[in-house]
Amino acid sequence: MPDIGWMELLVIGVVALIVVGPKDLPRMFRAFGHFTGRMRGMAKEFSRAMNEAADESGMNELSRDLRNMANPKRMGLDAVNKAFDGIDPTKYPEGSETRKLAEKRKAELEKAKATAEEHRRIREEKMRAANPPVAKTAAEPAPEPAAEPVPADTDSDAPPPRTGTAES
Numbered sequence: 001m002p003d004i005g006w007m008e009l010l011v012i013g014v015v016a017l018i019v020v021g022p023k024d025l026p027r028m029f030r031a032f033g034h035f036t037g038r039m040r041g042m043a044k045e046f047s048r049a050m051n052e053a054a055d056e057s058g059m060n061e062l063s064r065d066l067r068n069m070a071n072p073k074r075m076g077l078d079a080v081n082k083a084f085d086g087i088d089p090t091k092y093p094e095g096s097e098t099r100k101l102a103e104k105r106k107a108e109l110e111k112a113k114a115t116a117e118e119h120r121r122i123r124e125e126k127m128r129a130a131n132p133p134v135a136k137t138a139a140e141p142a143p144e145p146a147a148e149p150v151p152a153d154t155d156s157d158a159p160p161p162r163t164g165t166a167e168s
Contacts (some may be wrong), residue, residue: 016028
């Protein structure tokens with residue numbers, strides 16, 4: 001987008017005043033305003049049509065699924081699960097250093113998995129506490145406030161009596 005300062009706008013205004021004339025200048029500005037309004041309307045309509053097309057084609061669901069798959073918190077737990085599933089100490093000979101190391105790593109991964117699961121559970125509980133579920137049934141309407149009794153000896157044209165503190 002071009003960087004137009006006040007000086008450039010002043011020069012454009014003076015040239016427009018000379019070329020168009022002071023009599024037709026307001027009409028030209030009005031026509032320019034209508035033109036820009038139509039262009040904005042067309043841009044909004046285009047954006048709306050593109051959003052509708054994305055909704056109909058399922059792109060929004062696909063985009064949401066991709067974002068969920070790329071969620072780093074989720075990826076961390078998936079990586080732990082994947083690593084946990086890959087270690088099997090029983091495939092190494094009994095008493096070997098490799099088996100001892102595999103058993104040690106499996107124990108560490110079980111501990112990491114339990115910790116990650118506990119953190120996930122705590123995070124979900126905090127989210128549930130912060131955003132309680134909304135009831136899906138129609139709520140009962142709030143009771144209407146009781147009307148104040150009107151004294152019988154007042155005129156209907158007279159203003160209602162003032163209550164509360166008097167202001168000076």
